[in-house]
Amino acid sequence: MKTLKVGLISFAHGHAHSYLNAFLAMPEVEVVGIADEERSRVETVAANRGLRLFDDYRELLQADIDAVAICSENAKHAEHVIAAAQAGKHVICEKPLGISVDEMKRMIEACEANGVQLMTAFPCRYLASVAGAKQAVERGDIGDIVAIKGTNRGSMPGRWFVEPSLSGGGALLDHTVHVMDLMNWFTGSKVTEVYAYAATLFHEELQVDDAGMIHVRFENGVFGVLDTSWSRPKSFPTWGDVTMQIVGTKGNIFVDAFAQNNEVYSDATGKGVWSFWGDDMDHYMIQAFVQALISEQPVPISGLDGLRSAEVALAGYESVKQGQPVQLV
DSSP, rough: OOOEEEEEEOOSTTTTHHHHHHHHHHHHEEEEEEEEESSGGGHHHHHHOOEEESSSSSHTTTTSOOOEEEEEEEHHHHHHHHHHHHHTOEEESSSOOOOSSHHHHHHHHHHHTTTOOEEEEGGGSSSHHHHHHHHHHTTTTOOOOOEEEEEEEEEEGGGGGOOOOHHSSSSHHHTTTTHHHHHHHHHTTOOEEEEEEEOSSOOOOOOSSOOEEEEEEESOOOOOOOOOOOEEOSSSSSOOEEEEEEEEEEEEEEEEOOEEEEEETTTTTTTTEEEEOOOOOHHHHHHHHHHHTTTOOSSSBBBHHHHHHHHHHHHHHHHHHTOEEEOOO
16 A cells, blocks of 8 residues: 655644544554644644654655645745645645735646645535535536525634734635635636625724625626624634525525534533534545545645635625725636
């Protein structure tokens, strides 16, 4: 069996923990080490797993590895992806892929020029309800898609997510990309027009938006609307939601991505908590990344997919600034 040697760059984003667990669960993967400039974020994880810790990601890229998972702050994605590509390493990068269209294009071009693959981390494609809905659409169960209404409403994440220089934006960026990727995937079309609203409504102290609505028109005529926010309070039983109502010419499909949960009440937590028992979307996404590299096949979610999703959110901010719809080329 061919072994894929991997490393992880940064644990700034919490998904790094589940990605590491997924890698470690695969016999065909060897995790070589973790790089993080903030040692405190990874010391315990590295020690518990017996993994080598690198203070400088460039040292990890010089090691004997085939691929890296990048979970750094949004503003650092371009630097890390381009450096990995130049070192000849395949990449899976946390969303949003970048914080400007120009840098995302440079990331994609760097990977292509160096013969490595770039995958955008969109695990929601691997949720059972989403996969089932996609199959139903492809079978023609609801005819042709006319419109999609989506939501991604979560809790305010704090930390670097609310620092514009590191995040690149607030809820409109953070919570557009996942569901917009699903809309792009389901329609098989490109967004050509964006009209958006964004504001700071729930946390007055923030320097970024925590609420937004984004409206899109696709090249094939489909309309989409997405409710993006960090509106869930600390007492809410889970971090948030991912839903889609897909309207077709012959019927509708409603997707509630995290409906597979139990309600757990504990005096220790002081509130009710949703305990999700559905399939682990991060595991299946990492598994797909690994299998594509080992079998020398294209990764299932490309860098271009990441760009197509993030550019909509970025156009949304431009629409808010102009107060009118923005066209995408």
